[in-house]
Amino acid sequence: MSQFPSPGAQAMKAAVVTGPGRLRIDEVPLPQPRRHQVRIRLEGCGVCASNLVPWAGPEWMQFPTEPGGLGHEGWGVIDAVGDDVRDLRIGDRVASLGHHAYAMYDVADEHAVFPLPGAFDGLAFPGEPLGCAMNIFKRSEIVAGQTVAIVGIGFLGSLLVQLCARAGAHVIAISRRRSSLEWARQAGASEIIPMEDHWHIIEQVKQLTDSHLCDRVIEAVGKQWPLDLAAELTRERGRLVIAGYHQDGPRTVNMQLWNWRGLDVVNAHERDLTIYVQGIRDAVTAIRSGALDPWPLLTHRFPLERLDEALNTARDRPDGFLKALVVYP
Structure with missing residues (x-):
């Protein structure tokens, strides 16, 4: 054989x-x-x-x-x-x-x-991660003119930068790797911030948003610190979207912050097979329309x-x- x-x-x-x-x-x-x-x-x-x-x-x-x-x-x-x-x-x-x-x-x-x-x-x-990106994007409810921070620029984060930027959002990409930030810039991010110091990142985002913070923040890392940071970057009545895969143990959240700001918190991981397949169908449509270009990634x-x-x-x-x-x- x-x-x-x-x-x-x-x-x-x-x-x-x-x-x-x-x-x-x-x-x-x-x-x-x-x-x-x-x-x-x-x-x-x-x-x-x-x-x-x-x-x-x-x-x-x-x-x-x-x-x-x-x-x-x-x-x-x-x-x-x-x-x-x-x-x-x-x-x-x-x-x-x-x-x-x-x-x-x-x-x-x-x-x-x-x-x-x-x-x-x-x-x-x-198809699975492409469909996942489309479903996260849909659950995020991005519209033109919003400020969207994406915390974590791997494959999923880069896809989301493309989708959000091409939907007309002002995208702030945050990542620990310089090469990922350059990918984000090429994908349409308006601003890039190295993920180095927690409070420095918050101050930078405040400066970029006239202290309003972000309409949408998508956490795409799956670790405790990025989750904490993502909540801090979300404005009052904004939407915090959990896209990172948290599987290495329990998490703590600042419920006082979530309550005080009135955050909408969305776990964007789907479990329904029909929705997964619809996400793949949506990814094909997005690629054909030019809203998504996965192959360079x-x-x-x-x-x-x-x-x-x-x-x-x-x-x-x-x-x-x-x-x-x-x-x-």
Whole structure:
């Protein structure tokens, strides 16, 4: 058998995380689609920041993972369909919300995939984070003329800068990495502020807004300090949007501040599959209209055998990094 499966193959390569910071590549049987499911011959999978805590091996994490586990940003071509699948066919190129995409093939419910237009052929399309960005943008209720601070400029933050700036908002981008701030500037941010000193950032934002602070603040880091900072930057009756993935323990919040300012606080993480898929549909529309341009933000690519390096790169975020992809030939 060749290194990677060819059409008609019965086995595939899949990553198995065996412990904190450790993985192996196994050869396993191809998954078979059940009723209302499709199998996707994957072209690639995005590396999500939510993988990093499991990769570090917290107490609640169980090893080894299932083959392909943790990967949930896959895209590729349907090569098999189960019974009673109506609207999808073999050969359709799709974005998938399957959960075993660190492998050559994955199986997903037919309602958890979205067909991609032919204009995107040959282009990487990690649909889950693109749909996530669209859903966060929608929940933020951005309109032209607002001042919007985005705290944390990774892949998600950069997408949100694009969406907010192209909607006519005045965007303040805040990040600890200089290269991320330059990305934000290119994406349309009106102001960039290094995330260095808490009170200095607040004073800078006050100066930029005549002390009014921001109509909307989107926290896109997932750590305690950025959450505290985001609340401080939100004006009275403004909207604080939680987009960072908080999974490393409980958080404390300044409820006195939230109450005193009358903040609207939105947890912008969706759990409804239908809304996730609608977000991907909205991302396709936004790309076609020019409101979103994700491809320059896909900065690093790795083969499956170097998934550990991809995860470590996503963790360490070297200069110029925004998004890692694992790609399959």
